[in-house]
Amino acid sequence: MFFQTLGGIMSEYPFAEVEKKVQEKWENKNVFAMSQNPRNKYYVLEMFAYPSGDLHVGHLRNYVIVDLLARYYSQRGFDVLHPVGWDAFGLPAEEAAIKNKIHPRKWTEANIEKSRKTLKSIGIGYDWETEILTCDPEYYKWTQWIFLKLLEKGLAYQDTSLVNWCIKCQTVLANEQVENGKCWRCGSEVTKRELKQWFFRITQYAQDLLDDLEKLKEGWPEPVITAQKNWIGRSEGAEIDFSVMGKDAKLTVFTTRPDTLWGVTFAAIAPEHRLIGEIISDSDRKKEVEEYIKKSVMKTEIQRLSTVEEKTGVYSGVDLKHPLTGENVPLYICDYVLSSYGTGTVMGVPAHDARDFDFAKKYGLKMKEVIKPRQNTDNKESLEEAFTDYGILTNSGEFSGMNSEEAIPMIIEFLKKEKIGRGKVNFKLHDWLVSRQRYWGAPIPVVHCPSCGVVPVPEKDLPVILPDNVEDYMPKGKSVLAAVDSYINVSCPECGGPALRDPDTLDTFVDSSWYQLRYPDAKNSEKLIDSAKAESWLPIDKYIGGIEHATGHLIYFRFITKFLHRLGVIPCGEPAQRLFNQGMVCGSDGSVMSKSKGNGVEAGEFVGNYGADVCRVTTLFLAPPGRDAIWSEQGVAGAKRFLDRVWRLGEKYTAGVSNGKAGESDEKKLRRTMNLTIKKVTEDIENWGFNTAIASMMEFVNELVPFEDSSSYIFREAYETLLLLLAPFAPHIAEYLWEKAGKNEFVLKSGWPQYDPETVISESEEIGVQVNGKLRAVLRLPFDVTEDEAFSQAAESQNVKQYIEGREIKKRIFVPHRMISFVVKA
RNA sequence: GCCGGGAUGGCGAAAUCGGUAUACGCAGCGGACUUAAAAUCCGCCGGUUUAAACCUUGUGGGUUCGAUUCCCACUCCCGGCACCA
Structure with missing residues (x-):
């Protein structure tokens, strides 16, 4: 008792x-089961978790917040869907396999079991029937299916690209695995290597992703919207063709400032640019150029992070021809030019671009002023810095005297007519590199046939099962799977001849880009999701997770949702109506709580000591959920x-x-x-x-x-x-x-x-009285006191009296239920 | 450099269509109960002070009868992006 x-x-x-008793009761009666035909659905979800093993109290915050909402909406009579799953593929499992000789699957499953136990002990109300694991073939079958659909629509393609390569580990590294130019695991220098990779053409959706941010404005935090906008990075401008002197070749540049075209005094091309070899083929500076390229390509990573100040370059020995003036424009190879943006080539306008200015100054290049500030036109003899604002064109032929704003479209029109340029919109967003030369991921469902080329695995043969019989997970310069003969050798689905499977697996961001669509129909073996279920449950009503996913997961997530929407699989074009960013929980040392930092407080232990409810209330009471909080007992x-x-x-x-x-x-x-x-x-x-x-x-x-x-x-x-x-x-x-x-x-x-609004009215309440803005008394007055009554009572109050007596009252202010204020002459 | 978030008692924090700054909790202090302690219950708790009064929301200005809240300038802390032409 x-x-x-x-x-x-x-x-x-x-x-x-x-807590034990109550949890058993919940489980026996299956109270958290999702409704089969919701009338009034509410779909709440926390961002997918990687099963790292032991949850700490920092993780807990997120689960507790979402569970609170789920329970609240249940009590309000909604049919709540509050599912859970595991982003179970990924590197840590493989690392554990290499280090401890345990199979990634075993390691992952053990971790999930541990986390499940912890979540149950806190009493998070999940419908465990809908649980999903991305490493489950029944799940990744649909990841592969999405890949095939993208391939079919021309949105998945193979291309060679420079990737991060750790020589010691013999493997490709994702950008986030490169820390200050060094490998996150072994600390050795990371180089670049050209490899054939799979990409998703997310850039084709760039405009859509940007436009639909408008729709999310109400439900998503402004910082996330801004971050995505900047990440997508739309900019309008023009492409302009420059012919190469003495060759039948041309280079195209991208610029947002065609109004500065007359100010071009040099051109700069990225060291990785594909046409360099051809252009400098008979330059007398070939040797220097090749050396420079070699040097800059090798040290790209470190440079990117460390240099903003020093710009370097080398003269190519080749000149371009200015498309309007016909003047010689020397071409430089510069590593401040990015090969991955625009055309990989830029026109140099030192007078009106800060970077070009720095470069021109260092190499003694000419500067030509073609934009004048609209105001104070005090002519300085030499420029001290680039004038980068819009202004009035000068020295620009027939366009001189125009404002930049009006000149830009006219110049683009002119270039188009002359067939030497065209309007162009560029995005910073790059196509999404999805292949990984790794074992623990969803296999890419493609076969490479010597006679048929790239052949997609037929849908009926999905899933392509990731083989378990792997002995050595250590990458050897290519994917581990390439060495698994029984897996890699296959007959071509088209011609039946001997062929090879694609040895790579998919980035885990692919797994998590569609998981929210699976929960409402997690067991469906025929379809990714039944359309009636999709209709009744999607999209997510409240999605909760950290802001760190603003430009990673949340972009991919939106992209795949849009793709499947266009494909007719789901009814909505955005995955989540409302997004909330919960703050991080920091350890007592003030840094983010994490296992590797050793500042985590283990959730299971904490719950064991104090109980689930104390743990929940402590977490929720600690700070408002959006704010970062320092954990304290x-x-x-x-x-x-x-x-x-x-x-x-x-x-x-x-x-x-x-x-x-x-x-x-x-x-x-x-x-x-x-x-x-x-x-x-x-x-x-x-x-x-x-x-x-x-x-x-x-x-x-x-x-x-x-x-x-x-x-x-x-x-x-x-x-x-x-x-x-x-x-x-x-x-x-x-x-x-x-x-x-x-x-x-x-x-x-x-x-x-x-x-009941009636009952919250009290008979009387305390109201402050100010004289010249200073609080002089607090009176208890009837709730429905009249203005006149309030003033007279206030004026009679002892302490107020001494400040207003004998002085001229200039103004009296009455704010019902709050404040009485007198303004008197000093 | 650019973008975003933040700064309130000893501590976590509350209050922003401008209206009694410090709710709630922690810690601390005093008391009741107890042989005693713990637990519990009651009271106090920004500073200078007997009170009155004055000062107090990172700093400096401004608007206002009245500013934590609005405006301008600045300092510090945290996070993200970082040569995007």
Whole structure:
């Protein structure tokens, strides 16, 4: 019996027994199962997690927040979908395999089991029937299917590209695995290597991805929208052709400032540019150029990170011809020019571009001023810095005297007519490199046949199963799978002749780019998702995760959603209606909590010591969910005391004793507090103010504790209301006490209290009185006090009197329920 | 360099259509209960001060009867992007 107060000892919330019991009850009755035909759906999801093993309290925050919402919306009568899954492919499993000789699958499954246990111990209400694992063939079958569809539509292609290569590890590294130009694992220098890779043509969706950000403005945080906008990086300008002197060749540049075309004094080309070899073939500076290229390509990574100041380059020995003036334009090879953006070649306008200015100054190149500032045209003899704003064109032939804004479209039109240029829109966004020379990922469903070329695996043969019989996971310069004969050798689906499977696997961002579509129909073996299910559950209503995914996952996620939408698989073009960025939890050292830093507090251990509900309340009370927070055990005591008091209220309720009659005014006050608390908690949940919601429940409890008559109707009503409000925050204790209170239905299905606006009005309230902006008194006045009455009462108040007496009152201000203010002449 | 977020008691934080700054909690102090301690309950708790008064939301200005809230300038901290022509 939990409800006996033994020998005067104040009882505490016996979390171990209660939480176990409640969790069993939830599980037996399958309370979190998704509805098969939702009328009023609500889909909440936290961002996909990598199963790293032990969850720490930092991870917990996210789960607890989303669970709170799921439970809240359930109580509000929505059909909630709150699923869980695991982003189970990826490098760490492989690293563990190499290090500890354990199969990546085993390692991954063991970790997932561990995390599952922790999540269950916190009482997160998932429908475990819908759980997905990206390393499950039934899941990656559809990852592969999406790949085939992209291939079919020309949105997946192979191309050679320079990739990060660690010589020591003999492997390709993703950008985020390169830290300051060094390999994240072995610390040795990373070089570039040209390899054939698979890409998704996300750039084809760039404009769409950009345009639809408009639709997300209401539901997504502004910083994410901005980050995506910058990442997509649309810029309008023109491509202009420059012919190569003495050769039948031309180079095209991209510029956003065609109005500065007359100011071109040199041109610069990226060292990696594909045409360099051809252009310098008979230059007398061939040797220097080749040396420079070799040097800059090798050290690209380090340079990118360290140099912003120094620009280097080498004269190619070749000149271009200015398309308008016919003048010689020397061509330089410069590593400040990016090969991956625009055309890999730029026109140099030192007078009007800061970078070109630096370069020209260093190499003593000419500067030609062709844009004048609109205001103060004090002619300086030599330029001290580039003038990069729009202005008035000068020395620009027939366009001289025009404003940049009007000249730009006219110049583009002119270039088009002369067939030496055209308008052009460029994006910073690059095509998405999706192949990895790695084992632990979804196999790329493609066969390479010597006679038929690249042949997609027929849909009926999906999934292409990742083989388990691998002995050595150490990459040897190519994918591990290339060495698995039984896997790699296959007959061509077209001609039946001997062929090879693609040895690469897909980037894990591909796995996580569509997972939200799978939950509503996780077991469907015929389709990615049944269209009726898609119709009734998609899109996500609330999506919660860290801002660090703003330009990675969230772009891929939107892209694949859009693609599948166009394909007719799903009804929506955006994956998530609302996005919320929860803040990070930092360890006591102030840095982000993580296993590798050793500053994590293990979740399982914490729950074992204090219980799930204390853990939840502590986490939620720590700070508002959007803000970064430093973990501290200090809050635990408060959370524990709070729940212990609730527990004792339960005893008081059960006992139903009347220690003297509560006065009418006390009852009225309690009714008022109850209604105010309902209002506050409801609004706070809607506005992500979980910490203040808890604060107001604490105030409510503080009033209930000393309330005399626990057999009174109002006490019983208030207590029951408290349990309903508390349930999303501390579901175990709420559920248990709800049952003890004689309720038959789960608290989760027992509705959400409504507040009565009438009762929150109190008879009187305290109003501050200011004189010349300084607070001089606080008066208790009737709620419906008239303005005149308020002024006269205020003026009579002792302390106010001394400040206004004998002085001319210039102004009186009355703000109902808040403030009375007098302005007097000094 | 550019973009974004932040700065309020000893600590986590609350209050922004401008209206009694510091709710709630932690820590601390005092008291009740107890042989005692813990737990629990009650009270105090920004600073100078007997009170009155004055000062106080990173800094300096401004608007206003009144500014944590709005405007301008700046400092520091955190995060992201980083030669995108």
